[in-house]
Amino acid sequence: MTVALIAVLLIPALGAAVLAVFPSRLDHLARVVGTVFAVAALVPIVVLAFARDDARFSYSALQPWAELDVSWVPALHLDFHLGIDGVSYPLVALTGLLTALCCAYTLWRVPENGGSGRTLVALLLVLETGILGTFLALDLLLFFLFFEVVLLPMYAVIAGWGGADRRRAARKFVLYTLFGSVLLLLGVLTVTVAAGTGDLTQLTGGLGLSRTTQQVAFVLLAIAFAVKAPLWPLHTWLPDAHTQAPTVGSVILAGVLLKMGTYGLIRVGVGVAPLGAEWAAPVLGILAVAAVLAGSLICLRQTELKRLIAYSSVGHMGFVLLGIATLTATGLQAALLGNVAHGLITGLLFFLAGAIKDRAHTGDLADLGGLRESAPRLAGILGFAAIASLGLPGLAGFWGEAFAVVAAVERGGGLWTTLAALAAIGGALTAAYFLRLLRKVTHGPVGTPVSPTISGAEWLAWSPLAALTLAVGVAPALVLAATSAPVRALTEAWR
Template sequence: MNALLIVVLAVPAAGAAAAALLPDRVGRIAGTVAAAVALLASLPLYRDSWFSYGPAGVRPWHEVDYSWVPALNLHFHLGVDGVSYPLVVLTALLTLLCCGFTLWRAPEPGRGNTLVALLLVIEVGILGTFLALDLVLFFVFFEVVLLPMYAVIAVWGDRDRAHAARKFVLYTLFGSVLLLVGVFTVVASAGTADIVALTGGGELSRTTQLVAFTLLAIGFAVKSPLWPLHTWLPDAHTQAPTVGSVILAGVLLKMGTYGLIRVAVGVAPEGARWAAPVLGVLAVAAIIIGSLVCLAQTELKRLIAYSSVGHMGFVLLGIATLTATGIQAALIGNVAHGVITGLLFFLAGAIKERAHTGDLAQLGGLRETAPRLAGVLGFAAIASLGLPGLAGFWGEAFAVVAAIDRGGPLWTTLGVVAAVGGALTAAYFLRLLRRVTHGPAIGSLAPPTLAPVEVAAWAPLVVLALAVGLVPGLVLGMADGPVQALLEALP
């Protein structure tokens, strides 16, 4: 079963090579088949066990560990547990949906096989990030994503794609430099890059942990992105093609928050304790500011993009509490955001292709011109605003609960303000629905009905949003052990 970890990475890598070398249509088919095989290979990785942190802990569910650079004591060390498994499956699923989507809607300006190849390379980088248990290997996979995503935005994006792509790469390069320095600080001080051995702080001094956590947290904040380092995100989302936006919002942003939990908090717990109040304040600022900006937005994809800033604020608030409830809220918030926002960007792309605009003022009456499309958009919007019974509820609600349970004037205030931010989230999504689906019809959409491929791409996300909302234990149950073990390793 451990060999599946290699298969999960090798298959999309081979699919990327095949897609790039074969003719356009054949390449897209080959890439989609590779994405499907990667998803099928990821599913059996589940096991009813957990990952225990610390040098004396048991190993992950499945693990491979090969000597990579013996002179530097670096290992090709991969593993999966209840924290990473949901994100691995989500990544494989969204990549398959995006690759399959290109079979129906060939991208402009052509070269669809190259786009599929880049999506598969991005998948390798994201999956490797979630599976890596060596800090240097983690950094390598973390950076694999950068250039392919730049190319996706720069080549297949909208009219202002060059500016958005440059902004994306400059911001993420800044974060990468800080992340690299943070990794070097930890490895040079501890003498090992093994994340399992380092969890709980290892032999790192308090000063080293404070410095390392600061560097790592800022690096991850850029990728997430967390306020105030978020300004590359709206431009990237607005200009990226539909499949690029889905991958960017659905799983690429999760690399930062996952790294914050697995690496920053795990490796430098004293730094996490020291910075927790600051992280909490920044998280609530992201929730409020993101919501207020959304209330003022007039462009569909840009509004959805800014909503991610607020949602990631709830995830950061959960992490900042350093409690079991808060970290569990962050984990399920990550998964819920990936599912729901991925669906929202699929829908935004479908609306813009039919209406040839994303201006909210020109999209009124969608329920009259395309009622089925309006219905799915309504479902995705109420899921994202946190309606109980749908996936978006759990992360937001329990991040607030965790902050209030943490106690003290600061955390209680943060919890209350975050709850107000949740109400603002409902306000801007209801405003979105009022502007887009209600009122007199403006123009007409062609085609007004949903294509079978669109239904096939969206249906799994609709089902997951409902399933996770009704049965949150699908995510929380498998993560309970790892979260408890991580907290026990904290000072």
């Protein structure tokens, strides 16, 4: 299984290197080759699923299903330590799937106002390598390095293939992310210097770190991850980045890149500094509910399609943060499931938003309308994605948000009960702005004409996400079965 673990990172990285030497005149062939590499990366990801063996799992510490640990830079005590378990595997699988779908999407549709499709696909593969490395890294310094790999490729995707104001949005993304990176490095160094190791399997539970050290480290790490997620009030780079990014950029950004923040908060922030997390939990809970309410209220005022979907992510990530803030097994399960559900649903929503903008040449809600009459199948899929995002029972969006509220109630006390009630109100507001969106776009007066034809590439990109949204909604155990053991391990390690 070590070979499969290496292949997960090696295949997309090799694909990006191969595309870099392709001649520009073979642009379409390069995109085909890049898509083949992206699909091939799914093979070791599927193989790793069969490495899981609950009988071997120790609940006293995290034990990866598959692991690679070799010395890399001995002078810095830096190990090339990779591993996968139930916390990381669902996000690894989601990353592989979305990257493959985005690469396949470029075979038929490349933004006209950008560079070559070959370069775009190569950047997507570099992004995949960085994101996968972040989810697989079990050494803090290695985690930081992979965390930073995604910065320049995403900047290039936005600035190279985005909308009219793409360069400003890309610069804003970089500046915010660099701010978070500085804090992340300080947090990583604080922990590694104090503990004498960066091994996450050893550090989980605190490894004897003093309360003060854990509090300082958690503040640094939490702010850094809040920027990436992004969590309110550090979210202001997100709407511009989403609005200006090309369709595939928005899908990767919303689907998996944001999850690097919430994953890091669980794996590194809470895992390494549990005393700091416990100390900061009430503040995290308050900020989480503020994000839910602020995101929903802002969405009610939005007049641009992609911007509305972008702000909805702020609210959804607020539910994820609320689950984490409870520091309960139920809350962490809710957060991990919410991560996966948001990736599936919002990835689908951005694919659909891109399709609508490509057809209508506008994302202004005032100019869209009557989609039910002009493009009924497109309207139907948009309706499905919207009701999934608003948390309809039976679809993936319901479980994470509902159980985040349940976890807050279980935590008990006046503060957490109040936060649970306010979060539930935020959930109702989510339904309000998505129903407003459908009223304007699908049921409103006919606006800009929209072609009803849906291409094979679009069906290919949308169908897996729609199917998985339904599957996870009906059978959440598809995700929970993998996450339950490591969540129990995390909570046991804190005690």
